[in-house]
Amino acid sequence: MYYLTRLVEFEASHRYWNPEFSLEENHRTFGKCVSPHGHGHNYILRVTLAGYSDPRTGMVLNVKELDRILKEVSSEFDHKFINADHPAFHDRIPTTENLAIAIWQRFAPKLSNAKLHRVRVYENHDLFADFYGEE
Amino acid sequence: MYYLTRLVEFEASHRYWNPEFSLEENHRTFGKCVSPHGHGHNYILRVTLAGYSDPRTGMVLNVKELDRILKEVSSEFDHKFINADHPAFHDRIPTTENLAIAIWQRFAPKLSNAKLHRVRVYENHDLFADFYGEE
Amino acid sequence: MYYLTRLVEFEASHRYWNPEFSLEENHRTFGKCVSPHGHGHNYILRVTLAGYSDPRTGMVLNVKELDRILKEVSSEFDHKFINADHPAFHDRIPTTENLAIAIWQRFAPKLSNAKLHRVRVYENHDLFADFYGEE
Amino acid sequence: MYYLTRLVEFEASHRYWNPEFSLEENHRTFGKCVSPHGHGHNYILRVTLAGYSDPRTGMVLNVKELDRILKEVSSEFDHKFINADHPAFHDRIPTTENLAIAIWQRFAPKLSNAKLHRVRVYENHDLFADFYGEE
Amino acid sequence: MYYLTRLVEFEASHRYWNPEFSLEENHRTFGKCVSPHGHGHNYILRVTLAGYSDPRTGMVLNVKELDRILKEVSSEFDHKFINADHPAFHDRIPTTENLAIAIWQRFAPKLSNAKLHRVRVYENHDLFADFYGEE
């Protein structure tokens, strides 16, 4: 049983704003993140698969196949302003937590021979969220 | 269920010395770390909280609140010679293991809406200790 | 004569678009960077000062003073969509080169006892531009 | 109960090739990694021990002792072409997964006072495998 | 006048061996690097161009064009055992210094609108060589 982890970077922007909050409440809660046109990050997406290694390749999942899925998922976010450009975030705040679960929901069904163990999203090197599929 | 991790750096010095050991035994056990006035590190403290995300903010704990607690805890160690300046280490060796449990004991009671999952203390990028609250 | 370098991070978004180009020419030239609402980066600004050290402090410039200036300059960009939010970029493409010269122009006049030697802007760890004041 | 983690780097080369595959199948499966004389990495080996801290030293295992074991194990791979130079890989593909289990098997028996919790092998900063002893 | 720097990684192996030295002299001079089948690194190639920015794009050289050249040059080394696979190193020791000049000689003639200022080759994060075209 191995846990194989792979990283991919995507460069996106986001904004924190709750339409049910007053302007003042948004500022108090989200600080500089309420800036109307958003701000950005070099996000790092780090997925971990759990599985047995294929005796013919010595790998849990061929890294080329893993990269293909990672690219498919991350391209929904890469070079985008997430709030405006991604339908799942029109009415959801794109925090690292919410990005982690959204990526899990897109990534997990694409795997056949391995199990998704963890999705980690780094906003920068000081802050990240992990989601393990436990809702 | 999310695991949210945040980092803070503190710059401190420490010394390894067991008063019950002879000078020779201290040198054999701790090597260069017995240097009498201590030596230092850019410590990294990395705390992980476990919790559900608040539907109004999309966060396990507001990062501003988390930073306030982290600063409160890390300032006990930041820019200090831990052995001399921190009461908990007058008679305890400030290893990464002992720093991790001391920080857990200070950090955990300050949280209300989330659970402390892990405290990790890096002395440098080659050595770190994790504590999960299991004594 | 010393060269003292200090870093600060700012989190911003930008878009590449030349209004004199056709849509097709913009896509061919700038690729994914034409995405209409922008995308983002954890920018790193790294300024280098040249000077003699003050014998009373042993520093080219007191780091506290340097940090005050860095914050003043970087806050014009931090948590902003540069194209929309910064007047100097309403009609200028916010490439790393153009950010480096804009930051030089704001930073240099604020220094009194040291000389600005270099402004470096990292968009990510793979790409950065240096400007030394030579126009 | 603490988890103590230590890193060591080793610089090695490897090749992916399954003798039961045709040339074409090897190329399709392993891409550039089939290059006949191998290619290399700055591998990072990161071992985690679980244990109680020794009250006389404040450490799970004396870091000097841990380093001695790490060096003993990593020197089997350091500055080697793993496929040709390491007997365990004459007929096994040296993927990160297979390196992780091989290192576990060599490392675990050398520990007396602490338990090996995890072996992590990074091939580069984008790819790594974890092994926890569960076969 | 800007200096634009771009990075690319290549994963290769190499061996240090001077055929005019005795076995003993090779060992004394090159230590573990004489290992007969080589050992490897995640090399980082960092090229810096000097030039004026194109007013239509705000860039010294379009990053897409720069990446195309970088890929062309680095692919001569990527996933190779440099001594055996690269003709320029059949009778030259592949030190970081010799790699830097070899890459300069291949890279410089491919540039038309900008000047190559520096080639830097990192063998790992502790060792790198710079070449500025001064022979």
Place this chain on the structure above:
Amino acid sequence: MYYLTRLVEFEASHRYWNPEFSLEENHRTFGKCVSPHGHGHNYILRVTLAGYSDPRTGMVLNVKELDRILKEVSSEFDHKFINADHPAFHDRIPTTENLAIAIWQRFAPKLSNAKLHRVRVYENHDLFADFYGEE
């Protein structure tokens, strides 16, 4: 002509204090760095040599020889409280600038076949000083 750069880390503590300043003036100037028993850093020393490569080795200076000198110089500071333990700093403030010149003065005379080009001292990843021998 090559520029070869090598890194070494040393772990030390220091204190900023000018005996000619009042307590209040020391606090205003140096902030938390006046803490009486010092605080610490994982310092990184990065030396750059300029020279021609030896045709027999392909290196400006044999890395083994360079490491021997680096160790000799850095061991004066490693695992020390610089103010108390290093004679050159009994009456000099151990800023990164002052450490860079002190290291230059110790390092340069030990070189025979290459020229010292630059000494860089990082206190942490956000602050460093360069010295090129120009007094």
